[in-house]
Amino acid sequence: MRVGVVGAGAIAVPHVRAWQELGADVLVHSRRPPTEFAERHGTAVAADLDALLATSDLVDVCSPTDTHEEVVLAAVAARLPVICEKPLARTAHGAQALVDAARQAGVPLLPAHVVRWFPAYEALWARVSTGVLGIVEHARFTRQVQAPPDDTWFHDGARSGGVVLDLMLHDLDQALWLFGPVRAVTAQALDPRQRSVRAVLAHESGVTTTVEATWGPLGTPFATAYAVTGSRGSTAHDTSADGASSDEPVEGEDPYLRQARELRDAALTGAAARVTADDGVAAVALAERVLERLPS
Incomplete structure (x- = not known):
């Protein structure tokens, strides 16, 4: 091939x-x-x-x-x-x-949407979809990385959508995958240049999800975290050096390899994949709703 x-x-x-x-x-x-x-x-x-x-x-x-x-x-x-x-x-x-x-x-x-193949997020999906956590009430996702260089296309919002479409989109997709359609969105910029953004999503299922994404200064380490609370328990994951908890391992086969294998099979043989074209549209649509609620 x-x-x-x-x-x-x-x-x-x-x-x-x-x-x-x-x-x-x-x-x-x-x-x-x-x-x-x-x-x-x-x-x-x-x-x-x-x-x-x-x-x-x-x-x-x-x-x-x-x-x-x-x-x-x-x-x-x-x-x-x-x-x-x-x-x-x-x-x-x-x-x-x-x-x-x-x-x-x-x-x-x-x-x-490669995060769907990361072990910690697969484990979260399993716990939510099988009811291990009971009825989920609250979820929080955070994601940070060093900002792209200032002279790159990423900082042209008309081209890239900024931190929301570049970075937050991963966790917006997670929120949709886990908890379904979103009824209402609020959002705020946490810095004047909108390189750090927080959104609160009210899902039709009754779950409230907070999603935060940050393009940090030079030297900011890549880190992701989640904390999900349900009626029967909670689960958390944090990749930062001093994370409070890490319920799931991050070792294993490269998620990009696993993504490529599954999407290749879906594309060439019609096998089912965990992400669809409609999922891609839904994630962008939700990101647009977040952007619309930020100061212009």
Whole structure:
């Protein structure tokens, strides 16, 4: 199998490694010639997007958010199955247009929401879905990472959606996966540049979820945490160095590898996957609701 990866930024690295571990040949294209990236990671280089589409069996979109629509539509027109890094598109309208185009063409389209494959979050899903925690009342998710460099596209909100679409989206997806549709949203920026945002979600199921995402200053370690309380018990997980608790291990097979394997099988054989195109649209739509409640 040959996988065409579009984009040669940081997120492309774990995707490429996963495909290579699964035995695929990898071809890379980006707007800037990815020569150095290809040499470092042992991939071939496509001269342009058309060349990539002409010689790939599956397309993996890892390019900047505002390019997703163009690339996915081109792959769909070429009748190629598509895996697209989150967010599926910059807007919910755009994401839905991609889903509609893929369905009309009969082409699989799957969003890469990799947190669903992290062991601690799989364990949380199992505890919630099997009723071990009873009726869940409250949930809290936090996520932080060092902010992208100031001169990158991430800080152009029109292109990226900022910290909400880039980072918070992971936990917004978790909230939807675990607790279902959201009835009401409140949100606040925790700093003037909106690099740290907190949202409170009132789910139709009765659960209240607080989600917080932060692009921190230079040296901020990547860390995620959750705490979920139900009528029969609670569970927590924290990857920070001095986390109060960590109920679940983080060891095991690379989540990006597990994601690639499951999404590949879903794309090529029609096997069920734990994430769907509709999930990708729902996550973007919820992120938009958060953004709408922040100061303009």
